[in-house]
Amino acid sequence: MLDSTLVRAKPALSPLAWSGNAHHAGCPSLEALLRDLPLQRRHLRARQHVFRAGQPRQFLYLIHAGFFKTSLISEDGREKITGFRMRGDLLGVDAIDLPRHACDAIALDVGEVWEIPVAEVQDGLPGFQERLTAVLANEIRRDWSWMLALGTLTAEQRVVTFLLDLSAQLERLGFSASRLLLRMSRADLGNFLSLQLETVTRVLSRLQANGLIDVVRREIRIADRAGLHALLAGVN
Amino acid sequence: MLDSTLVRAKPALSPLAWSGNAHHAGCPSLEALLRDLPLQRRHLRARQHVFRAGQPRQFLYLIHAGFFKTSLISEDGREKITGFRMRGDLLGVDAIDLPRHACDAIALDVGEVWEIPVAEVQDGLPGFQERLTAVLANEIRRDWSWMLALGTLTAEQRVVTFLLDLSAQLERLGFSASRLLLRMSRADLGNFLSLQLETVTRVLSRLQANGLIDVVRREIRIADRAGLHALLAGVN
DNA sequence: CGGTGGGTTGAATGAAGTCAATTGTGGTGG
DNA sequence: CCACCACAATTGACTTCATTCAACCCACCG
Numbered sequence: 442m443l444d445s446t447l448v449r450a451k452p453a454l455s456p457l458a459w460s461g462n463a464h465h466a467g468c469p470s471l472e473a474l475l476r477d478l479p480l481q482r483r484h485l486r487a488r489q490h491v492f493r494a495g496q497p498r499q500f501l502y503l504i505h506a507g508f509f510k511t512s513l514i515s516e517d518g519r520e521k522i523t524g525f526r527m528r529g530d531l532l533g534v535d536a537i538d539l540p541r542h543a544c545d546a547i548a549l550d551v552g553e554v555w556e557i558p559v560a561e562v563q564d565g566l567p568g569f570q571e572r573l574t575a576v577l578a579n580e581i582r583r584d585w586s587w588m589l590a591l592g593t594l595t596a597e598q599r600v601v602t603f604l605l606d607l608s609a610q611l612e613r614l615g616f617s618a619s620r621l622l623l624r625m626s627r628a629d630l631g632n633f634l635s636l637q638l639e640t641v642t643r644v645l646s647r648l649q650a651n652g653l654i655d656v657v658r659r660e661i662r663i664a665d666r667a668g669l670h671a672l673l674a675g676v677n
Numbered sequence: 678m679l680d681s682t683l684v685r686a687k688p689a690l691s692p693l694a695w696s697g698n699a700h701h702a703g704c705p706s707l708e709a710l711l712r713d714l715p716l717q718r719r720h721l722r723a724r725q726h727v728f729r730a731g732q733p734r735q736f737l738y739l740i741h742a743g744f745f746k747t748s749l750i751s752e753d754g755r756e757k758i759t760g761f762r763m764r765g766d767l768l769g770v771d772a773i774d775l776p777r778h779a780c781d782a783i784a785l786d787v788g789e790v791w792e793i794p795v796a797e798v799q800d801g802l803p804g805f806q807e808r809l810t811a812v813l814a815n816e817i818r819r820d821w822s823w824m825l826a827l828g829t830l831t832a833e834q835r836v837v838t839f840l841l842d843l844s845a846q847l848e849r850l851g852f853s854a855s856r857l858l859l860r861m862s863r864a865d866l867g868n869f870l871s872l873q874l875e876t877v878t879r880v881l882s883r884l885q886a887n888g889l890i891d892v893v894r895r896e897i898r899i900a901d902r903a904g905l906h907a908l909l910a911g912v913n
Numbered sequence: 914c915g916g917t918g919g920g921t922t923g924a925a926t927g928a929a930g931t932c933a934a935t936t937g938t939g940g941t942g943g
Numbered sequence: 944c945c946a947c948c949a950c951a952a953t954t955g956a957c958t959t960c961a962t963t964c965a966a967c968c969c970a971c972c973g
Contacts, residue, residue: 458752513694513822513824513825515829516694517910519825519829521824521825521828523821523824534814534817535814535817535818535821537810537814538807538810538811538814538815539814543818544821570806571774573810574774574809574813575774577810577813577814577817578771578772578773578774578775578813579774580817581813581816581817581820582771582772582779584820584821584824585749585759585771585780585820587824588749588757588759588820588823588824588827589749589751589755589756589757591827591828591871592757592827592871593751593755593756593871595960595961596960626918626919626920627920627921632828635827635828635829636961636962637962639921640960640961640962642920642922643921643922645921646921658919658920658969674753675753831928831929862951862952863951863953872929872930873929873931874951874952875929875930875931875953875954876928876929876930878952878953879929879953879954881953882953882954894938894951914972915972915973916972916973917971917972917973918969918970918971919968919969919971920968921967921968922967922968923964923965923966923967924965924966925963925964926961926962926964927959927960927961927962927963928959928960928961929958929959929960929961930959931956931957931958931959932955932957932958933954933955933956934953934954934955934956935952935953935954935955936951936954937951937952937953938949939948939949939950939951940948940949940950941946941947941948941949942945942946942948943944943945943947
């Protein structure tokens with residue numbers, strides 16, 4: 442659906458400060474690094490788990506297609522989505538030093554992941570260890586940026602930050618920066634942003650009423666990017 | 678001061694799920710690994726920066742003594758403390774793949790850090806790369822646990838979670854688990870927990886009024902650990 | 914078609930924030 | 944030694960933003 446909106450894209454400034462992922466100058470993407478290996482591929486359908494917390498960790502998973510979420514569940518049932526993941530992201534790195542997975546990874550729609558046998562690749566593929574370290578550090582910076590955002594921004598600013606960040610990520614992947622298709626429910630979005638789903642809905646409605654975005658169910662068009670940035674700057 | 682309260686300690690259950698740091702079975706601590714190297718040591722005084730965001734990253738820093746905070750500052754001046762660090766923690770790992778530091782690291786009181794020349798140690802010291810990876814993954818899990826806590830808990834529960842988590846950490850280091858000396862101001866604590874400093878004060882006062890803790894400025898005694906855990910479970 | 918899950922909207926409530934005044938503490942210099 | 948100052952912490956009164964609870968709508972699918 443959204444795949445039909447592929448466009449050539451100019452770089453956009455992300456409101457978050459985690460400095461993108463991969464693709465630094467001279468640093469080959471993980472996908473390029475692994476392309477020629479005979480990796481097992483696994484197809485997933487919506488709501489299907491790539492893995493669950495507690496399961497033995499055999500592989501890392503490189504997302505080749507589709508959108509995923511990773512989430513944490515506490516013993517008393519509280520859940521928190523720790524991130525939405527897409528093509529080029531690695532699933533499972535957070536437990537790289539453990540025998541079992543530390544979170545759930547769930548497909549938001551159909552998708553494909555490549556199974557990476559860590560031990561074999563780690564000392565057989567030059568450059569992999571370095572990339573892995575970078576992925577881990579990158580995740581930390583991304584998490585910190587979101588901590589900063591969730592701890593200091595209003596509901597409206599959080600939603601706007603999310604939209605602009607998603608826009609920038611999709612653009613990096615070659616998608617349109619202004620026509621977003623949310624793969625997650627309002628509840629998931631609220632969970633990630635530490636807001637109630639009703640609050641998410643209300644904010645989206647208000648942004649639309651102010652002419653900043655167009656919302657049709659999960660399809661969002663960014664109508665006034667400057668206006669959105671102005672909201673972040675506190676210029677009401 | 679608190680150093681005089683050294684005691685032998687029994688393991689305690691942490692309310693957070695980031696599975697401790699280091700010290701897994703058979704896994705030597707970073708300090709043990711680096712003890713014999715001729716590392717440059719650096720002493721710091723309260724409020725002194727180990728490094729600042731944007732500075733060239735020459736070393737990693739292993740905390741040998743003292744307490745530190747790491748923090749992020751956005752372009753528009755919003756600040757967020759990403760963690761309080763203590764003996765055995767590594768400072769600077771979040772930018773391990775970057776030429777410049779991505780956060781500020783500040784001493785909360787006098788302290789000592791060991792400068793680790795990453796490049797040299799990385800391929801000269803067997804086991805270091807593995808430990809580094811574990812440290813990074815550990816930080817991610819810790820961050821996620823706090824995201825979960827901040828996103829789902831009330832002010833009171835956040836403060837209690839912090840106290841119990843700090844207690845567990847200090848115990849691991851050989852300090853008393855029930856007599857805590859907070860090294861940070863109420864403002865810092867509030868910042869980390871995404872609360873206002875007044876709220877932190879109020880919560881501490883209320884916990885004291887209910888006989889769960891004793892508060893004297895920055896010295897806190899845990900008087901009723903079971904009662905604190907009950908608050909987390911929602912049993913008012 | 915009827916049902917089910919996701920989404921929207923309204924009204925009332927409440928937990929934490931804001932603003933402000935006061936107290937306590939530790940350091941400094943007269 | 945004491946007076947003073949700057950800063951940290953506490954407490955109170957009031958406000959507000961987001962939550963809660965509820966009703967309703969709508970699209971999709973068996």
